[in-house]
Amino acid sequence: MRALVRLLSMVAVATLMSPSSLLAQADERTVYVAVLDKSDAPVGGLAAREFVVREDGMSREVLRASTAAEPLQIAVLVDTSQAIEPHVLDVRTALRAFFKQMAGTHEIALIGTGERPTVLVDYTRDLARLEKGLGSLFARQGSGTYLMEAIINAADGLRRRKAARPTIVSITASGAEFSEQHHDGVLGRLRESGAALHSLVLTKPGVMRMDREGRELDLSLADGTKLTGGRRDDLLTSMALSDRLQLLANELNGQYQVTYARPRTLLPPKAMEVEVKRPDLTVRARRWP
Numbered sequence: 001m002r003a004l005v006r007l008l009s010m011v012a013v014a015t016l017m018s019p020s021s022l023l024a025q026a027d028e029r030t031v032y033v034a035v036l037d038k039s040d041a042p043v044g045g046l047a048a049r050e051f052v053v054r055e056d057g058m059s060r061e062v063l064r065a066s067t068a069a070e071p072l073q074i075a076v077l078v079d080t081s082q083a084i085e086p087h088v089l090d091v092r093t094a095l096r097a098f099f100k101q102m103a104g105t106h107e108i109a110l111i112g113t114g115e116r117p118t119v120l121v122d123y124t125r126d127l128a129r130l131e132k133g134l135g136s137l138f139a140r141q142g143s144g145t146y147l148m149e150a151i152i153n154a155a156d157g158l159r160r161r162k163a164a165r166p167t168i169v170s171i172t173a174s175g176a177e178f179s180e181q182h183h184d185g186v187l188g189r190l191r192e193s194g195a196a197l198h199s200l201v202l203t204k205p206g207v208m209r210m211d212r213e214g215r216e217l218d219l220s221l222a223d224g225t226k227l228t229g230g231r232r233d234d235l236l237t238s239m240a241l242s243d244r245l246q247l248l249a250n251e252l253n254g255q256y257q258v259t260y261a262r263p264r265t266l267l268p269p270k271a272m273e274v275e276v277k278r279p280d281l282t283v284r285a286r287r288w289p
Contacts, residue, residue: 026261034284042254055269068257072106073163075154080114083175085139087238094241103127114140117150144176155193166195183219198230
């Protein structure tokens with residue numbers, strides 16, 4: 001009788017530990033992934049088996065991979081401080097082309113960051129509204145930027161909207177930053193919102209930010225883009241903005257939606273890695289689960 005009880009116990013344990021049982025105890029999670037070739041162009045046609053997802057170093061089963069279908073919600077943060085004055089026409093031209101490529105399908109908001117964060121156009125798919133909003137984009141004399149505050153506000157707004165694919169695009173010149181924020185606070189709000197941060201900075205050769213606000217902004221942009229799966233581009237001329245925004249639009253439109261299985265645990269993972277099995281390709285994805 002005791003032998004029979006032991007046998008039944010062993011069968012029960014084996015059943016609990018079977019792959020089908022473990023899969024039943026797993027939750028499906030989704031991450032949006034950009035895969036780019038050496039020319040920075042999106043790579044299409046990849047199957048689920050070509051992706052590798054790890055959480056805290058542990059491999060997860062990739063269930064599905066397909067071109068992302070959910071519309072993006074994009075907060076475009078534009079420097080309207082005095083530092084942007086020489087570049088305003090190039091910024092308008094670049095954004096006009098970006099809006100034409102993205103509007104209609106995706107929701108876009110235009111927000112100025114000079115003097116204080118100011119919504120110039122609220123979220124819309126209407127290209128005409130966005131193009132009209134570019135007329136309100138000009139430099140505020142004697143002002144600096146509040147970019148860190150604008151990133152926090154945009155992240156909070158996207159979280160309240162329960163955006164499926166929240167995205168923040170920042171265009172800024174190397175001027176004075178007046179936000180009294182710490183980069184850890186900026187990163188925390190980005191993490192809570194799930195937003196990806198993409199940063200385009202118009203730089204001046206040999207110019208370094210020495211003040212506390214400038215250093216905090218640089219850390220926010222560097223770590224924010226890296227940890228959220230965004231891109232960071234430092235440009236020596238505003239004439240390069242159009243090409244970089246076109247590359248960004250192509251990247252966003254070509255993202256994958258990768259679904260994987262996460263076993264149910266008491267403690268959530270702290271870090272995530274997404275790779276593809278082809279070493280010649282670049283992958284951009286969130287590093288926070």
